[in-house]
Amino acid sequence: MTEEVKAEHTLTEHTHGGSDCTHETVQHGDHVDYLHDGHRHAAHEDHYDEHDDPAEHTAQEHRHGGDDCTHETVPHGDHVDYVHDGHRHAEHGDHYDEH
Numbered sequence: 001m002t003e004e005v006k007a008e009h010t011l012t013e014h015t016h017g018g019s020d021c022t023h024e025t026v027q028h029g030d031h032v033d034y035l036h037d038g039h040r041h042a043a044h045e046d047h048y049d050e051h052d053d054p055a056e057h058t059a060q061e062h063r064h065g066g067d068d069c070t071h072e073t074v075p076h077g078d079h080v081d082y083v084h085d086g087h088r089h090a091e092h093g094d095h096y097d098e099h
Helices: none
Strands: 025-028 031-036 039-044 047-050 073-076 079-084 087-092 095-098
Touching (some): 073 087
Antiparallel strands (some): 025 031, 031 039, 039 047, 079 087, 087 095
């Protein structure tokens, strides 16, 4: 199983969106990503997930979890990430997010 990738700091070390947070925000579907040291991440349960630009393919090009999908799965809280070409991503709206 692939190790889960988390941001380098935790929710207890810094709370994005708090009164002392000055990080730029980016709306990302149903949540907000925070720009931090050249990358984006969002709160997910007890940690922050890295959120890069959408994956190089779309849900229309390949449907993870379908009968023809052979990608390794990694449980990630309330969803499943798929290992693809050395990285992990999960479906988010009409695209896949890098995790």
